[in-house]
Amino acid sequence: MTVFIMVAGVFTGAHVWQETTARLTAAGSEVHAVRLTGVDAGRPAASARVDLETHIADVIAAIDAVDAASGREIVLVGHDYGIHPVLGAADRRPQHIARVVYLDCGMPQNGLPALAAVPDQAVRAHLAERADRGETDGELAPPDRDGWQRWGSTAGVSDAALDRLTALAAPQPLGTLLQPLRLTGAVAAVPTTGVLCTGNGVGIDLVQRLVDFGDPVSAALADPRVTFFELPTGHWPMLSCPAELADVLLRAAAGEGHRLRSADGGAPPAHLRPFPIDVPELPRDRRAHVDLYVPEAEGPRPAVVFVHGGPVPAGARPTPRDWPTLVGYARLAAAAGLVGVTLDHRLHDVGDYGRAAADVTAAVELVRADPRVDADRVALWFFSGAGLLTADWLTKPPAWLRCLAASYPILAPLPNWGLAGSRFHPVRAVAHAGALPVVLLRAGRETAEIAATVEAFVTAAEDCGARLELVDVPNGHHGFETLDAPEEVGPALRHAMRSVATHLAG
Template structure:
C-alpha cells in the first residue's frame, strides 16, 4: 500500500489536494494532505509564530502516523514551497520515505530559505532586507485574480478553478519563507521524481540541457534513482488536471518516469555541435570577457555583437563565447567584412538580468573603442533567454546601433521568472524603438510558452509600426542551428546575416 503525503505550496493548504487525493484513493492508494500550521484553518498559529521548522514538524507528524503501520510505503509530494518542509522531514525520517516527488518546484539546498525560490524578484528583495533585520514575524497576503500569475503560470486553470484557488488561499507566515532549511544530507539517498509543469516554463529537455552545460546540481539528476514526468499545464496541476496528476504520482511511486541521459553519454551535446555553415577559421582576439573575430581587411569596419542566452550555469565549460554556434556566427560576420564579436555575461540565474545587461553594455563599449571597429555602425544579435536583454536597446536605441537581431528569442518574461518591474519586457519596449531595424529568426517548432512571447512581439510591432523583418525556420526548433542543421536552417542564417550586413553598410 502506497501512502501519499501531500504538502501544498505558498498560500495554499490541504484543501487544494481534494480531487487529486480522491483519485489516488480510488486507484487503491492512500492520500493524506498535510494541514499546515498557520495556513490551514484547523491549524492556527501558536503565539510564538510559525517558521519553516513548524511545517517540517507538521510533515514529520504525518510520517510518524503512517510509519508505524507495516506494509505501507510513503511517498512525500511537495508542491512549490511545500518541497522545503518535505525535504526537511525526509532528512529526519529517511528510513520511512520511499520516494520524494518534486512537483513543479526548485531544488532547495542546505542553509537556503524558501525565499530564494520566490519568483517575484521585487518582493524577494524586500523580504531579504526584512530577513537581514531579523524580522521574521508577520504574514504575506495572498494574491488575487491576475496576481497569481506572478507566482507561476495559471495556464490550464478555468475561471472557476482560479476563483477556487483564491477562495482556498491563506496568508503565508513569513517565517516559513525566511527561515533557512537545514539538511544533513540523509534525504539524498531517497529516490526522487520531478514532475515538471511545462506551461510554467520548464521541461525535461531543459533540465537535460542544463546538465549537459556542466551544472553539477543538474548533472546529479542523471542518477538512475531520479525520474521525471511532464504535465502540459501551469503551476497548479492539482486544480487544472487532478486526474493526470494522480496518474503521474501513481507511476512515480512505481519507479516509472523518464531518466536523464548521463552527462557525456551523448556523442556531442547539442550546444557543442558544429555550426551548420562553412565559415573561415579566423583566430580570436580575446579582450576581457569579449572575443573579436576580424578578417585581414584594412580600416575600421562595422561590428556585430552576439549575445548568448541563458541562464547558463556559472561553471559551464566551455563558456558560451566558445560555443561553436556563437563562434560560427561571429566568423560568418567576419567573412562578410564585419567584426564578429562573442562575449560572456553573467546570466546564471533569472535574478541576474541586471548584471548581464551591464556586462553586455560594457562589452559593447569595449568593442566600439577598438580602432578596427567603426564605432558608429554596430549591431546587437541576441539568442534565447538573452532576448529579454533587448529591452534596454529597444527602449532607447543609440544612434550608433544600426540593427538589432534575435534568434529564437524569449521576448517576454516566462511566468516563473518573476520579472515584474517592467525593465526586461521587450514587447512593451518595442513602441519606443523608432526606426531601429529588427531582424527576428523565428523557430516554427518553438515551445508554446516561448512562441507566445514571440507572437506578442510580432503583434506589438504591427500595432506600433516597428521595422520588423521576420526570417522563419518553419521546421526549426529552439537551437535549430545544431538541432536542425538542414538547408532550410542554412538558408535562414544566410538571409538574416545579409539583412544585418545591409543595415550596417547601407
C-alpha cells in the same frame, strides 16, 4: 499500498489536493494532505513564531503517523514552497521514504531559504531587505484573484477554481520563507521524481540542457534514480488536471518516468555540436569577458555582438563564448567583413537579468573602444533567454546601434520568472524602437510558451510600425543551429547575416 503525503505551496493548504486525493484513493492508495501550522484553517500556531522548522515538524508528524511495520511505501509530494518542508522532513526520516516528488518547483539547496525560489522578484527583493533588517516575523499577504500569475501560470485553472483558490488563500508566515533549509545530506539517497508543468515555462528538454552544460549542481539530475514527467498545464495541476496528476503520481511511485542522459553520456550535447555552416577558421582575440574575431580588412569595421541565451549555470564548462554556435556566428560575421564578437555574461538565474544587462553594456563599450571597430556601426544579436535583454536597446536605441537581431528569442517574461513588472519586457519596449531595424529569426517548431511571446512581439511591432524583418526556419526548433538539418537552417542564417550586414553598411 503506497502512502502519499502531500504538502501544498505558498498561501495554500490541504484543500488544494481534494480532487487529486479522491483519484489516488480510488486507485487504492492512502493519501494524507498535510495541514500546515499557521496556514491551514483549523491549524493555528501555538506561538507567534511559525517558520520552516514548524512546517518540517508537521510533515515529520505525518510520516511518523504511518505504521512503518505495515510495509507501506511513503511518497512525499511537495508543490512549490512545499518542497522545502518535504526535503527537511525526508532528510530526517530517509529510511521511511520511498520517493520524493518535486511538483513544479525548484531544487532547494542546503543553507538557502525558500525566499530564493519565490518567483515574484519584487516580493523577493522586498523580503530580502526586511530580512537584512532582522524583520523576520509577520506574514506575507496572499495575492488577489489577478495576482496569482505573479506566482506561476494559471493556465488550465477554471474561473471557479481560481475563485476558490483566492477565497481560501491564507497569509504565509514570513519565517517559513526566510529561515534557511538545513540538510545533512541524508535525503540525497532517496529516489526522486520531478513533475514539470510546461505551461509554467519548464520542460524536460530544458532540464536536459542544464545537465548538458556540465554544471555540477545539475549533474545529479542524471542519476538513474531520478525520473521526470511533464504535464501540459500551468503551475497548479491539482486544480487544472487532477486526474492527470494522480496518474503521474502513481507512475512516479512505481519508478516510472523519463531519465536524463549524463553530460558525458556519449554524443556531444546540442550546444557543443558543430555550427551548420562551413566558416573560415579565424583566431580569437580575447579581451576580458569578450572575444573578437577580426577580418583581414582595411580600416575600422562594423561589429556584430552576439549575446548568448540563458540562464546558463555558473559552473557550465566550456562557457558560452567558446560554444561552436557562438564562435560560428562570429566567424560568419567576419567572413562578411564584420568584426564578430562573443562574450560571457552572468545570466545564471532568472534573477540575474540586471547584471547580465550590465555585462552586455560593458562588452559593447569595450568593443566600440577598439580601434579595429567602427564605433558608429554596431549590431546586437541575441539568443533564446537573452531576448529579454533586447528591451533596454529597444526602449532607447543609441545612434550607433544600426540593427538588432534575435534568434529563437524569448520576448516576454515566462510565467514562472517573476519579471512581469520589470523593464525586461520587449513586447512593451518595441513601441519605442523608432527606426531601429529588427531582424527576427523565428523557429517554426518553437515551444508553445516561447512562441506565444514571439507572436505577441510581432503583433506589437506591427501595431507600432516597427521595422521588423522576419526570417523563418519553418521546421526549426529552439536552438535550431545544432538540432536541425544544415540545409534547413543554413539559408536562414545566411539571409539574416546579409540583412544585418546591409543595415550596418547603410
